[in-house]
Each structure stands twice: as structure tokens, then as C-alpha cells.
Amino acid sequence: MTTHTIPMSQTLKNAVTAAVITAILTIPILGLQLTLQGYTIVLESHWRPVWIAVGAVFLFQLAQPLWRRKAVGIKLPALPEMSSRQQRLGLWVLLAIGLVWPFFGSRGAVDVATLALIYVVLGLGLNITVGFAGLLDLGYVAFYAIGAYTYALLNQHLGLGFWQCLPIAAAFAATAGFVLGFPVLRLRGDYLAIVTLGFGEITRRLANNLTDWTGGPDGISGIPKPTVFGIEMARSASVEGAKTFHELIGLEYSGEHMVIYLYLLALLLVGFTLFVTGRLQRTPMGRAWEALREDEIACRSLGLNPTRIKLSAFTLGAMFAGLAGAFFAARQSLVNPESFTFLESALILSIVVLGGMGSRLGVALAAILLTLLPEFAREFAEYRMLVFGLVMVLMMIWRPQGLLPARRVHVELPR
Amino acid sequence: MSTTALLEVSGLQMRFGGLLAVDGVEFAVARNEIFAIIGPNGAGKTTVFNCVGGFYRPTAGSVVLDGHAITGLPSHRVAHHGIVRTFQNIRLFKQLTVVENLLVAQHRQVKTNLLHGLLATPSYRRAEREALERAAQWLDRMGLSDVANREAGTLSYGHQRRLEIARCMITGPRLLMLDEPAAGLNPQEKIELQQLIDRLRHEFGIAVLLIEHDMSLVMGVSDRILVMEHGRPIVTGKPEEVRNDPRVIKAYLGED
Numbered sequence: 001m002t003t004h005t006i007p008m009s010q011t012l013k014n015a016v017t018a019a020v021i022t023a024i025l026t027i028p029i030l031g032l033q034l035t036l037q038g039y040t041i042v043l044e045s046h047w048r049p050v051w052i053a054v055g056a057v058f059l060f061q062l063a064q065p066l067w068r069r070k071a072v073g074i075k076l077p078a079l080p081e082m083s084s085r086q087q088r089l090g091l092w093v094l095l096a097i098g099l100v101w102p103f104f105g106s107r108g109a110v111d112v113a114t115l116a117l118i119y120v121v122l123g124l125g126l127n128i129t130v131g132f133a134g135l136l137d138l139g140y141v142a143f144y145a146i147g148a149y150t151y152a153l154l155n156q157h158l159g160l161g162f163w164q165c166l167p168i169a170a171a172f173a174a175t176a177g178f179v180l181g182f183p184v185l186r187l188r189g190d191y192l193a194i195v196t197l198g199f200g201e202i203t204r205r206l207a208n209n210l211t212d213w214t215g216g217p218d219g220i221s222g223i224p225k226p227t228v229f230g231i232e233m234a235r236s237a238s239v240e241g242a243k244t245f246h247e248l249i250g251l252e253y254s255g256e257h258m259v260i261y262l263y264l265l266a267l268l269l270v271g272f273t274l275f276v277t278g279r280l281q282r283t284p285m286g287r288a289w290e291a292l293r294e295d296e297i298a299c300r301s302l303g304l305n306p307t308r309i310k311l312s313a314f315t316l317g318a319m320f321a322g323l324a325g326a327f328f329a330a331r332q333s334l335v336n337p338e339s340f341t342f343l344e345s346a347l348i349l350s351i352v353v354l355g356g357m358g359s360r361l362g363v364a365l366a367a368i369l370l371t372l373l374p375e376f377a378r379e380f381a382e383y384r385m386l387v388f389g390l391v392m393v394l395m396m397i398w399r400p401q402g403l404l405p406a407r408r409v410h411v412e413l414p415r
Numbered sequence: 416m417s418t419t420a421l422l423e424v425s426g427l428q429m430r431f432g433g434l435l436a437v438d439g440v441e442f443a444v445a446r447n448e449i450f451a452i453i454g455p456n457g458a459g460k461t462t463v464f465n466c467v468g469g470f471y472r473p474t475a476g477s478v479v480l481d482g483h484a485i486t487g488l489p490s491h492r493v494a495h496h497g498i499v500r501t502f503q504n505i506r507l508f509k510q511l512t513v514v515e516n517l518l519v520a521q522h523r524q525v526k527t528n529l530l531h532g533l534l535a536t537p538s539y540r541r542a543e544r545e546a547l548e549r550a551a552q553w554l555d556r557m558g559l560s561d562v563a564n565r566e567a568g569t570l571s572y573g574h575q576r577r578l579e580i581a582r583c584m585i586t587g588p589r590l591l592m593l594d595e596p597a598a599g600l601n602p603q604e605k606i607e608l609q610q611l612i613d614r615l616r617h618e619f620g621i622a623v624l625l626i627e628h629d630m631s632l633v634m635g636v637s638d639r640i641l642v643m644e645h646g647r648p649i650v651t652g653k654p655e656e657v658r659n660d661p662r663v664i665k666a667y668l669g670e671d
Contacts, residue, residue: 276533283532284518284525284543291508291519298506301468302520302586303494312529413514413551413563 015061022057026050082404087361088278094364095271102263107256110263114331116371117266118324123351123367124273124360125320130349131358131406132281133313134293135185136193139200140348142180143173143318145207145340147325152220152335153213162226166326173322174315181314185307200345208337219336223329225258226265233258262331269327270364273320277360280316282411289313350388354395356402366403421446421622422467422498422590427476429462429646436462437646440476444590444622449612451625451633453657454643455666460626461503462646464592467624468500469493480590495523497589501579501596503626509568513559513578516567517550520582553581557611573604577611584615590622591615597629605629609636634658642666 030049034041082090098117102110122144129137150169154160160168184195207214214220225233233245246253280286288309292299296306329335347370355366374384395402420443427440437459444450452460466473469490478486480496488496508516518525525546531539554560557577562570567578576596583591593612597605609632612623627633633640634654642650642657644666650657657663 279533279535280529283529284522284546285529285532287511287515287519288522290511294508294510295506297470297490298502298508299519300470300490301494301500301502301506302582303491303499303523304519305491410512410564411515411518411547412512413547413554413560 011062011065014064015058018061019054019058022054023050026053082361087359087404090361091274091364094361095267095274098267098270099264102260107259110256110259112372112375114259114263114266116368117263117270118328118331119348119351119367119371120270120364121266121273121320121324121327122348123355123363124270124277125317125324126348127317127352127355127358127360127363128277128280128289128320129313129317130352131363132286132293133289133310135310135313136189137196137314137317138193138342138345138349139196139198139203140317140321141340141342141345142200142203143177143321144325144328144344145203145335145337146173146176147322148329148335148339149207149214149220149325150322151326151329152223155223156220161230162224162326162330166323169326170319170322173325174319177315177318178311181311185310185314197342197345200340200342204337204340207340215336217337219334219338221334223333223335225262225333226330228261233261266327266331269323273323274360274364285309285312287411350392354392354403356405358406359402359404362402362404362406420444421448421481422624423477423479424463424467425477425479427463427466427478428474429459429466429471430474435646437466437473440641440643440646440648442641442648442651444624445638446622447616447620448638449616449623449625449636451627451637451640452643453627453630453633453640457645458643459646460643461594463643464500464594464624464626467493468498468592494586497587498592499583499586499588499590500592501576501583501594503594503598505575505579507567507575507579507582510566512564513554513567513570514547514550514563516578516582517553517585518546520585521546521549523586549585553585557581572599573601576600576604576608580611580615584619584621588621590624592624592626594626595628596625597627597632605632608632612636 027050030053031045031047033044033046035044036042098113102113105113122140126137126140129135129140147169150172151162151165154165154168155162180196180199184192184199187195207219208217210216227233228245231245231248232242237244244253246257251257288299288304289312291304292306292309299306299309328339332339351366351370352363354370355362355364370388377384377387380387422444424443425441427437428435429437440459440463442450442452452463454460462471465471466476467478469485469488469492472487476486477484480498483496485493485496485498508519511519525542551560551563554563557580559574559578559581562574567575570578576599580591580593580596596612597608600608612625613636615621616623625633625637637654639651640654640657641648642660642663649662649666650660652660
């Protein structure tokens with residue numbers, strides 16, 4: 001920690017330099033503007049905003065030594081460190097709250113919450129690859145897309161329903177993960193990240209350009225919602241003579257039922273994902289992931305095949321994206337390539353990093369936080385990415401290990 | 416000799432670009448033999464280990480284990496043949512507990528299917544319990560029972576060394592390769608290490624390939640010794656032969 005004072009002349013020099021750089025940067029953006037006057041375009045100069053920017057930067061830089069000296073004493077509040085048992089308890093509490101509130105919440109809120117739950121599944125799935133096994137995957141959205149398109153296409157061409165397609169979508173996404181993993185997992189770190197990034201982009205482009213199959217940019221619409229054990233949930237049955245859900249139950253038809261049903265299904269999916277990932281972590285496979293993340297050479301020296309172990313993490317992670325994808329398609333009734341951009345991959349990865357790699361409760365909380373915040377702050381929609389970036393930067397400074405760092409359940413030797 | 420040899424290395428050469436790190440190395444390790452490789456720093460001892468263990472693919476020569484050519488196999492496949500090693504700068508899974516380190520090492524023995532693990536079927540639970548029991552036995556044998564549930568990275572240096580050996584032994588190897596196992600140990604721990612190596616050899620019938628700088632340990636425990644200098648073998652023989660060989664003395668102490 002340096003506490004020595006910076007000489008005044010140095011500070012002044014810094015401030016002037018910063019002000020000049022600001023001027024260079026702001027003049028083309030703020031100072032000069034093209035405007036249409038009649039039929040000609042005129043270059044107008046606005047010097048005031050430039051002066052304000054330059055002045056602000058100059059003063060800020062000048063005052064920086066004072067501010068920095070004070071900042072040494074400022075500590076951000078510490079987040080609670082939770083033990084693995086507390087984290088498990090937290091998950092149960094979260095699930096219980098999730099089960100009850102939609103019956104009291106508004107229709108819009110439940111709908112948004114459903115989306116949040118899809119992101120919880122995605123976050124937990126990517127957590128297997130990134131958090132448990134330590135493999136950076138920047139193209140995770142590809143598996144999400146494969147799941148969504150699998151359901152959409154199978155429904156459109158073969159008329160299969162949601163429940164039949166859900167396992168197929170998971171299997172397809174897992175297969176895609178496996179096939180991609182084979183050549184790719186020889187790479188490490190940055191190289192792996194770049195190849196997966198490319199894969200994500202290729203998948204989206206394919207969806208965009210294979211117009212005959214995927215409908216191109218328009219996508220596929222009219223995807224049916226899930227049924228309740230084969231019973232449709234609609235105002236009237238699509239097949240002559242069949243009964244719909246509200247007729248059987250004897251309730252007045254309401255669109256809200258479908259929203260709540262979808263929400264509860266999403267919650268079920270989250271529960272399933274939580275259960276499976278929790279168990280996985282404690283199987284020999286889960287331990288091998290952990291070991292591989294720590295020391296690949298030691299793993300190899302003990303006879304663990306690194307490619308197989310990585311492949312399993314990649315495949316299982318992809319499988320959950322497939323599940324989430326099929327569900328997403330059913331909720332939206334529409335899939336198009338727009339939903340599967342790189343930004344989605346980045347968002348899901350942020351969920352994992354923000355929550356704390358390997359921590360299931362952390363990831364679940366981060367997913368809810370990152371999907372709900374933009375909904376609450378609609379006025380700031382334009383600044384969404386800006387705020388998002390700011391949050392990430394703050395997190396890296398404040399708590400690089402994530403909101404709730406993973407606390408593994410260790411195998412204990414009873415004594 | 417050659418009929419009973421467990422490991423036969425012949426004409427081993429390892430070239431890194433223009434550097435010939437190991438050249439013309441030949442030796443055979445018999446079953447149940449403790450064989451040491453010594454030599455000044457940079458003589459290529461660890462490179463020999465890496466070639467035998469599959470971490471490097473040798474540029475020439477062959478490595479044969481019990482009649483099977485294992486030259487150039489990837490390291491995890493070499494481990495399946497029964498050759499495991501420790502590392503000069505210990506490579507434990509530091510954030511896993513001591514027991515978990517031993518569980519990971521049993522990955523090959525514990526044959527469980529992923530679905531069984533997810534559903535925690537009785538057969539899976541039994542396999543896990545057995546793995547845990549084997550781990551407990553090894554911890555007991557190595558005197559590590561007290562620290563069983565600690566994270567491996569928090570152990571003392573001597574304990575870490577022993578855990579690394581236990582982690583190798585639990586895989587049921589035929590040849591144990593120890594890369595400078597006495598480095599950083601105090602005299603008392605060195606004596607214990609020597610007894611341990613001897614005991615492992617007798618109780619489990621393994622052969623040991625040892626790289627070590629500590630001469631009293633090497634001379635005390637080894638059946639035969641290979642001396643290397645500048646990547647080439649200079650002498651192979653029993654400890655007393657090696658000790659008095661003028662070439663060895665020259666390699667260590669220089670001319671005159």
C-alpha cells in the first residue's frame with residue numbers, strides 16, 4: 001500500500017494530459033455534429049459539452065490524490081460467507097418461495113419469473129462446464145438454440161408434442177456437445193474459448209440462413225404450449241370432442257392458468273437441474289472434474305483420461321441447455337435466431353461468474369438478479385449494457401470469487 | 416536378468432529442438448527392485464521419468480513394461496499399465512481433502528455408472544464405501560489418519576510428500592516412480608521415507624524407480640544405481656560399485 005504523497009506538479013501534469021485526451025475524444029463525438037439545413041448538410045460545432053467534459057475530467061484528476069487517500073479507508077460491506085450446508089438450506093428456501101408466490105403475483109410478474117427460471121437452468125448447466133470442470137465455453141447459447149429448434153422442428157414436421165420433444169431436445173443438445181467436444185477439448189483456456197465462441201456464432205448463422213428448414217430470420221412460429229398429461233390448456237380444444245384443462249377441472253377459463261403452469265414447469269425443471277447437478281458434484285465424475293480443474297498433469301499421472309472427463313462435463317452441460325431451449329420454445333411459441341446471439345452466451349457466463357463458479361445457490365441467485373433487474377429498471381433500458389458492465393467491474397474488484405463462492409461438500413472420513 | 420525385467424528402457428533419446436536432453440539411456444528394472452537414477456542437476460533424470468511415464472514422447476528408443484511396448488503412449492494409458500509417479504514439486508489436488516485425493520486416484524477401480532451415481536443406488540453406495548475404506552487403510556498405513564479431512568494444500572511438507580505416495584499406491588501400481596521424494600524433508604523424515612520405500616517394496620511387491628540427490632538415502636535403499644551426466648548414462652551398478660567409480664566421482668566433483 002503506497003501512502004506517499006504525489007507532488008503537486010505531477011498531479012497537474014496528469015490532469016492536463018487527461019483533459020487533452022478528453023478533448024481529442026469528445027470533439028468528434030460531442031463537439032461536431034452534422035445537421036440537415038434545408039437540403040444541405042452542415043457541420044455544426046457545439047463547444048459547450050466539450051468544455052464541460054474537459055473541465056470535469058481536469059478537476060477530477062486534480063482532486064484525485066485527495067480522493068484516493070481517503071478511499072484507502074473505505075471498505076465495501078462484506079457479503080456473508082455461507083457454509084455448504086447453509087447454501088443447501090438457502091436453495092430449499094428459495095424453491096419454497098418460488099413454489100408459493102405465483103399464486104399471489106401478477107400475470108406479468110409470473111411471466112418474467114418464468115424467464116428468470118430458464119436462466120437459472122442455463123446458469124446451472126453452464127456451471128457444470130465452467131464452474132465444476134473449469135472449461136471456458138463462450139458458445140453455450142448454441143446448445144440452447146439446438147434445444148429450442150429441435151422442439152420447434154420436430155413439432156412442425158412430425159407433430160410431436162412438448163413432452164416427447166423435451167428428452168429428444170436434451171439428447172440432441174448433448175450429442176452436439178459431445179461432437180463439438182471431441183476435436184475441441186484438446187485445446188485449453190483461451191483457445192477453447194475462441195473455438196466455442198465460433199461454434200455459437202456458426203449455429204446462429206445456420207439457423208439464420210438455412211431458410212428452408214428453419215424459416216431463416218423469421219424463425220418458426222405457432223409452437224404449441226405444453227399439455228397437462230396430454231390435456232390441452234386452451235379456451236377450446238384443437239381436436240373435435242376433446243376436453244380442455246379448464247373444462248375437466250371445472251374452472252372458468254383464464255389465460256393466467258397457462259402462465260402459472262409454465263412457471264411451475266420451469267420451477268420443476270430448475271428443481272431437477274439442481275438435484276442432478278448437486279448429485280453429479282459428489283459422484284466420482286464430479287470429483288474428477290474438480291481434480292482436473294486443479295491439476296491436469298497429476299490427473300493423467302494417476303490414469304484419469306482428461307479428454308473423457310472434459311467431454312462428460314461438456315456433454316452434460318449442453319444437455320441442460322437443450323432442456324432449457326425446448327422449454328423456451330414452448331413458452332415463446334416462437335423461435336428465431338435473434339434469441340441466440342453471443343450476448344446470450346455472455347449473459348449466461350456472467351450469471352455463473354457473478355454467482356460464484358461452482359456454487360449452485362450463487363448461480364441461481366445471480367440468474368434471478370440479472371434477468372429481473374432489467375425488468376425493474378425499464379427506464380434505464382438504454383443503459384442496460386453500461387450498468388451491466390459496471391456491475392461486472394465492481395464485482396471483479398469487490399468479490400472476484402462471486403456473490404456466494406462455492407463451498408464444496410467434502411467427503412468426510414468418519415472417525 | 417532380462418527374463419525377469421519389469422521395465423526395460425533401451426536407446427532412449429529425447430531431443431528438444433537443438434538440445435539433446437537425454438541420449439542413449441539404457442536400463443532395466445527387475446520386479447521388486449529399487450533402482451535409482453542419480454546425477455548432477457540437469458543430467459536429464461526427470462526427462463527420463465517423463466519419457467517412461469508418457470509425459471514426453473521420446474524421439475528415439477523404446478520403453479517396454481513386462482513385455483508390452485508402452486513407448487509414446489499418453490500418460491494416462493501408461494498409468495493403466497501400472498506405472499505411477501510422484502513429482503519433484505508435489506502435485507496434490509490442493510483444494511480437495513486428503514481423503515478426496517485418494518478417492519480421485521481410485522477413479523479407475525471404482526467402476527460406477529453415472530446413472531447409478533445420480534440415483535445413489537445400493538451398488539453405487541457400496542462402491543463408494545469400499546473406496547472410502549481403502550482410502551482409510553492407506554491413510555492409516557501412512558500415518559495420515561489425523562489429517563484425513565483437511566484440505567491437502569494445508570498439510571505440512573512431509574505429510575504432502577507421504578500423501579502423494581499414498582495416492583500413487585492406492586492405484587495398485589507395479590512400478591512406482593519417485594522424483595526426489597526426500598527434497599525438503601528433515602533427517603528424521605528422510606529415515607522414515609527410506610523405511611517406507613523398503614516396506615512398500617516388500618509388502619506390495621512393487622518395483623521402485625527413484626530419482627534422488629540425498630546420497631545416504633540412495634545408497635541405503637537402492638539395489639542398483641544408474642549415474643547420468645549431460646543426458647548420457649555413465650555407470651550402472653550396485654551402490655558400492657558406483658560409490659567408488661572414478662567416473663562418478665569426476666562427474667560430481669569435477670576434474671582433479
